[in-house]
Amino acid sequence: MKRTVAFYWLIGIAIAALAIALGFYFDDTVRDFMAEHQTPALRSFMRYVSLFGDWPLHTALGLLLLVIAWIRDSKKWTRIFLAMLIAMSLAGVTGNVIKRTIPRPRPSVHTDMR
Secondary structure (H helix, E strand, C coil): CHHHHHHHHHHHHHHHHHHHHHHHHCHHHHHHHHHHCCCHHHHHHHHHHHHHCCHHHHHHHHHHHHHHHHHCCCHHHHHHHHHHHHHHHHHHHHHHHHHHHCCCCCCCCCCCCC
């Protein structure tokens, strides 16, 4: 039984490593494609995706849902939303560490289309 579990973990790690390697391999290609196919509508849409996908809105929503679950005395949902907030915090810290350690040009949020 233990051998099967270890085998599945090994397969999962191999798939993750392959996905990461492919991501680095195609990074320049995808960046160039995105730069060549920009439109004002897509840029505006992606601005909203960035706004609603950023951590302050997720944190506020998570805290609101955590309070609602706590008021309703739902231990299951309180744990779920607390785990979600902890996972978001860890993901945010990890993302910031990666952004600061890997030198890659990042687009400016304040850049306007000419």
